Amino acid sequence: MLKLDDVSLYYGRVHALRGISLEVPEGRIVSxxxxxxxxxxxxxxxxxxxCAPQSGDVRLNGESVQGRSCGDLVKNGVIHCPEGGGFFRSSPWRKIYV
Ligand SMILES: Nc1ncnc2c1ncn2[C@@H]1O[C@H](COP(=O)(O)OP(=O)(O)O)[C@@H](O)[C@H]1O
Ligand SMILES: [Mg+2]
Known part of the structure; x- marks a missing residue:
């Protein structure tokens, strides 16, 4: 299970995430x-x-992801496919990035 609790993220002075909380129970799809x-x-x-949040917590199967490498998270089932990342050569959107 994936759980976000009151997560806040800044890019410099830009406050991008303000207190995000959500749960993805095992076997469920969440949009x-x-x-x-x-x-x-x-x-x-x-x-x-x-990105490391300035406050709040992200837990994967009960364990905080803070300080863990992307590689470690991938091994534990977290796969992030960025939008339009050029996975398909012929895609008209391949130059758009997240
Ligand atoms: N690398 C960045 N540096 C500064 N501000 C950013 C950066 N990435 C995103 N933002 C800002 O953070 C906010 C959230 O952006 P983002 O997460 O990309 O939204 P979405 O994916 O829903 O379009 C926006 O105000 C955006 O301008
Ligand atoms: Mg986006």
Missing amino acids: LLGANGAGKSSTLKVISGL
Whole structure:
């Protein structure tokens, strides 16, 4: 199970995430919806260890992800596929990045 509790993230002075809390129970699919700039990608970056939140907690099967490497998280089942990352050569969106 994945659990975010009151997560906040800043990029310098930009307050990107304000108190995000959510749960992804085992075996369930959870979608994150929001307008451009709402913080979807930032939430995923915090989950996959690409960004460290200034406050709050991200727990994977009860253990905090803080301080763990991306590689370690991948081995434990956290796979982050960035939007339009050029996975498909012919994709018209391949130059758009998260
Ligand atoms: N690398 C960055 N540096 C500064 N601000 C950023 C950066 N990435 C995202 N932001 C800002 O953080 C907020 C959330 O962005 P983002 O997580 O990319 O939203 P979404 O994926 O929902 O479009 C926006 O205000 C955006 O401008
Ligand atoms: Mg995004």
